[in-house]
Amino acid sequence: MKPRVSVLHAVTTRLAGLTAMLLLLAASLFATPARADEASLFALLKQPGHVLLMRHTLAPGIGDPEGFVLEDCRTQRNLSDTGQVQARELGERLRAGGIESARVYSSRWCRCLDTATGLGLGPVIPLTALDSVFQRRHETEARTRALRDFLAALEPGEPVILVTHQMNVRALTGRSTGVGEGLLLNVEDPENVRVVGVF
Template identity: 55%
Template structure:
């Protein structure tokens, strides 16, 4: 019985692994982008009165979050991505995640910043993010670092801290998720 269960598990894992390999290939070739939620930062939201330009007023990465971000950089390099166009939310936890990937200059992008405290911006900011992505020129692979609310608004999925999605380009009305990768 155990033997059959193991065979079934292997059979099911095969196509998933193949699909993930195809997603990584699409990312390397510029037919997809990686959209990730910043890595572990304990808590929810930000303290009252936080200031975007002052990291000490925000919720920030802990050592686990820093380890996850460095591990993500290693994972991307293992997949043949040694340099990328890296765009990040303006929040310190996302900026630090993006920097620790070690893939190149991190460019702050307001459309990736959290609208957690201003949920009325959800639809407008998601449209702006779609326009930003549509305007990216071909080139190095694209890595975006954002927040749960932003990823959920775009994809309908609820990613955990440090989880990433490889999304097909161009973004369609219903975003095609090629792979969902845990931290």
């Protein structure tokens, strides 16, 4: 008969080994798919029929001041220092995922243009179809129609990134987005865009 201490030691050692194995398994279950999923999103973004639609990064406040002027950033709600950092970090994340350059389109509002520029992925092209509808809600339907038409006319080429506003994202997709968050869209049928991932 084995001494009680050695049996206890053997059981304890075996349990410790099983615990370590279970922890490793849990880590692989939760970490690996996340990395794999993100890699697959980057791969999809490079494929025709997919675009990244994103909300501008942090610009504290709501809407714009009364009487703001579109051509004068000083009259608008603008990115904070944090928002500028967020834009640069998102650009770095995209480059790390293999998106070295892109066709970048933006709302003409300064907070969107600055977000798009901060990505550092190429020249930024202002697009009225992405302009804010927050204080022009009567234009929502026409703006969304223009965006669908734009998506329908997209030619194959470099990845496409669209920088816009919360209400515009919701009007097109039915989804809300956080500050600086992006939705990867399948736009093969612009009348029925599908969200296939979140950045």
